[in-house]
Amino acid sequence: MKLKKGWVFFSAIIMIILAFGCKKSDTPGRCDYDGAKIEPTYTVYFTLQDGTERKFCSIICASMSFRELKRQIIEVMVVDEVSEKKINASQAFFVESEVITTLHVRNRIHVFSNREDAERHLKRFYGRWVENPFRQSVE
Amino acid sequence: MILNTLSMTMIFIGALSVLLAMWGGISSFALYKKWRKPLTPEEKTSLEDRSYLVLLIMVVVLMIRLINWPLFYGTLQSFISDIEGAMCIFGVTQVKPGLTRFLEFLKPLNFFLIGGWLILHVLDRATKTSPLMRRKLFLLSIISLLVLIDSLGDIFLILGIAPESLVSCCTTVTDISNRPTRTMPLSIFGPEYIYSLQVLFFTTHIALIGFVGLSLTFGKTFLRQRLILGLLILFSFLNAILFLLSQIEIFAPAMMHLPFHHCLYCLWQYVPDSIAMYLLFIMGTFSVGWGFTTELFGRVGEAVDLLPNYLKKIYSFAFFSLSASLILLILHLMVD
Numbered sequence: 001m002k003l004k005k006g007w008v009f010f011s012a013i014i015m016i017i018l019a020f021g022c023k024k025s026d027t028p029g030r031c032d033y034d035g036a037k038i039e040p041t042y043t044v045y046f047t048l049q050d051g052t053e054r055k056f057c058s059i060i061c062a063s064m065s066f067r068e069l070k071r072q073i074i075e076v077m078v079v080d081e082v083s084e085k086k087i088n089a090s091q092a093f094f095v096e097s098e099v100i101t102t103l104h105v106r107n108r109i110h111v112f113s114n115r116e117d118a119e120r121h122l123k124r125f126y127g128r129w130v131e132n133p134f135r136q137s138v139e
Numbered sequence: 140m141i142l143n144t145l146s147m148t149m150i151f152i153g154a155l156s157v158l159l160a161m162w163g164g165i166s167s168f169a170l171y172k173k174w175r176k177p178l179t180p181e182e183k184t185s186l187e188d189r190s191y192l193v194l195l196i197m198v199v200v201l202m203i204r205l206i207n208w209p210l211f212y213g214t215l216q217s218f219i220s221d222i223e224g225a226m227c228i229f230g231v232t233q234v235k236p237g238l239t240r241f242l243e244f245l246k247p248l249n250f251f252l253i254g255g256w257l258i259l260h261v262l263d264r265a266t267k268t269s270p271l272m273r274r275k276l277f278l279l280s281i282i283s284l285l286v287l288i289d290s291l292g293d294i295f296l297i298l299g300i301a302p303e304s305l306v307s308c309c310t311t312v313t314d315i316s317n318r319p320t321r322t323m324p325l326s327i328f329g330p331e332y333i334y335s336l337q338v339l340f341f342t343t344h345i346a347l348i349g350f351v352g353l354s355l356t357f358g359k360t361f362l363r364q365r366l367i368l369g370l371l372i373l374f375s376f377l378n379a380i381l382f383l384l385s386q387i388e389i390f391a392p393a394m395m396h397l398p399f400h401h402c403l404y405c406l407w408q409y410v411p412d413s414i415a416m417y418l419l420f421i422m423g424t425f426s427v428g429w430g431f432t433t434e435l436f437g438r439v440g441e442a443v444d445l446l447p448n449y450l451k452k453i454y455s456f457a458f459f460s461l462s463a464s465l466i467l468l469i470l471h472l473m474v475d
Contacts, residue, residue, distance in 0.1 A: 009459075032397065033310065033314075033397065033399055033400060034226070034308075034309070034310045034314075034397060034400045034402070034405065035226075035395060035397050035400065035405055035408075035409050036226045036308075036310075037226075060310070060311070061310060064310070064314060064399065065399060068398075068399055103223055103224035103305070104224045104225065104226040104230060104307065104308035104309075104310065105307065105308065105310050105311055106224070106307050106311065
């Protein structure tokens, strides 16, 4: 009798937890690397061979994912900080400066579609040119 | 200091625990020393009355300290929005990394010792002659010292976490390729370590449940063998290490739907019911240990007759908790 009670209690716990917990959690507007909230200005988009899209909160998260997904990626899109328009990563200018864009990963790499904007940022915030972190996907 | 309901509660509980742990620790040690001496019946009655008062108050304090462990993480979680760069508890732990890490080790130890002590206390209360009183008082004085350190640590930590501190969060630490949780199994199992680790964890976990079940089936004779219970606790410790490794490397990323992210604090945040799974696992693993400590310290006088029944209850609880955590994990992986 005692054992039966135990099993009823046990099953009840499992059922309650499952009822509340086991549902597919979609996280729109969240980074596909670490689940952090995405700021549209600093988003990086990967288009994969199967047609799906992955989005990331920063260049750091995107480049960490890039290492793992390299073979599946067909296109990398980044956002120009000034106009907030999506551009292909191969056409963008990347500057590393003192300004942090995404605090939790301390991302200091900035994206510009226009060379003058990039140079202005570089001079103002003691930056330096950096290579396209997603260069291999273009090759 | 970040002021909110949880931080105030932590400070209040901490201050109260410091005072009572100091008083309780000193009193219980003094009582322990007196308990040994030959006493007149009046002195004996007075000593017993004093001991029961100390025990009554300390039981309340220890029960609160049990709740303190989850409350600690709840409080850190509540600080996330006030810490620049923190997106999960990991970020908050980076404000005072040394002290936080120390408390993160001390709290489970305290939880285990308090739980074990409370079981001994319940066993002793069921007897007529309190044969475990001296042991209980001695252990209480040691536990009080740890509670004192823990409580002081809580107070210093909560007071020391300044709002708008700037930190880096988990992504840049838990996901690097040379993290120890990856390199260690990689060096043992090779590049296919994910699969090996997964198989090994399920094997040890099911084996642990099986051994606990066996000890229940074989009943009193089996449960009385201290060596077997000692081996069981070692096995559950090994299983706990494998659980932690496999959670970080395999299951947490799968449950979060973030295949390259290995932070357990993020898991608790994004998949809150995983906390129940962890809780069940911890209770199951600790119960195996509590069974051993009860056998170790509870085999005195009148308590000997009650011991098998208590051990059976403890191991039944361990069996249920470990099975439930495993079922939750499997169902999660299947549904996801």
